[in-house]
Amino acid sequence: MGHTEAQAPGPGKAMAVRRYFGAIARRYDLANDILSFGVQRAWKRQAVRCLKLQPGARVADLCGGTGDLAILAAPRVAPHGRVYLIDFTREMLGVGREKAAATCGGHLIHPIQGDVLRLPLPDDRLDGVIVGFGVRNLADMAQGLREMHRVLKPGGRLVCLEFSHPTPAWFARLYELYSRFLIPLAGKIIAGNAQAYAYLTTSIRAFPTAPELAALLSELGFSRVTWVPLTRGIAVIHVGVKG
Ligand SMILES: C[S@@+](CC[C@H](N)C(=O)[O-])C[C@H]1O[C@@H](n2cnc3c(N)ncnc32)[C@H](O)[C@@H]1O
Structure with missing residues (x-):
């Protein structure tokens, strides 16, 4: 399956994404x-802080994969909160489950193999939803964001951490070279799969800019939408509240 298939929205994209992960x-x-020189860890910590979690909160880490965000969130909702770790790729969730079991607060994490486009959660359930490097991979991003809105309680927060488009121009050009040539090569050497990492770079290029994503969130019913660029805009955190 070529990475062009993983670009086009629809069921073909979901299959390709699952296969890659x-x-x-x-x-x-x-x-x-x-590939991030370790910086992704700081981005993830900052994203979890943006959830403003209280002890006892119920939160979901969607497209949660190997569970980094869920693991960071768990101690913040202890002792009686809950973190749903939801992903549709069994192998990613398996790694997440193992990591959670070995972590303080891991018992608060509930891994669920499920589709973010049809979340297995009732309406108005959660205090927070976090999605890290996930929305870009959804076969229907607007549908995924609608589901996130549905499962949040009124006043609940969505935090979306995603790759974006860096500035200024000279830095964007440098990053373009890095992502076009070095990321697929490093992906092949480290993870044994150049295609998955070529998909990563083309999907980032095709992704909306930060203001475009903010506009989409507002259109879908989120209020007080803000965003913070990270590392010259390589990544961005968007925050929205279910109004
Ligand atoms: C780049 S990984 C992100 C993992 C983790 N959130 C992180 O920040 O490291 C993207 C994840 O999204 C998952 N994914 C993509 N589409 C999905 C969907 N419709 N439902 C559930 N998971 C999905 C993939 O299986 C993959 O594990």
Whole structure:
């Protein structure tokens, strides 16, 4: 399956995305740390802080994969809160489950193999939803965001951490070279799959800009939408509240 198929929205994209993440699951965390020079960990910590979690809160880490965000969220909702870790790729969730079991607060994490486009959660259930490097991979991003809105309680917060479009122009050009040539090569060496990492770079290029994503969130019913660029806009955190 070519990475062009993974670009087009629809069922073909979901299958390709599952196949990519299934293939790289065991090396996913290592590849992230190497390719981001470790910076992704700071981005994830900042994203979890944006949830403003209280003890006892119920939160979901969607497209949660190997569970980094769920693991960071769990101590913040202790002792009686709950973190749903939801992903449709069994291999990614398997790594997440193992990591959660070995972590303080891991018993508060409930892994669920499920589709973010049809969340297995009732309406108005959650205090927070976090999605890290996930919405770009959804076969229907607007539908996924509608589901996130549905499962949040009124006043609940959505935090979306995603790759974006860096500035200024000279830095964007440097990043373009890095992502076009080095990321697929490093993906092949570290995770044994150049195609999955070529998909990563083309999907980032095709992704909406930060103001475009903010406009979509407002259109879908989120209020007080804000965003913070990270590392010159390589990634962005969007926050929205269910009004
Ligand atoms: C780049 S990984 C992100 C993992 C984790 N959130 C992180 O920040 O490291 C994207 C994840 O989205 C999942 N995914 C994509 N589409 C999905 C869907 N419709 N439902 C559930 N999971 C999905 C993939 O299986 C993959 O594990």
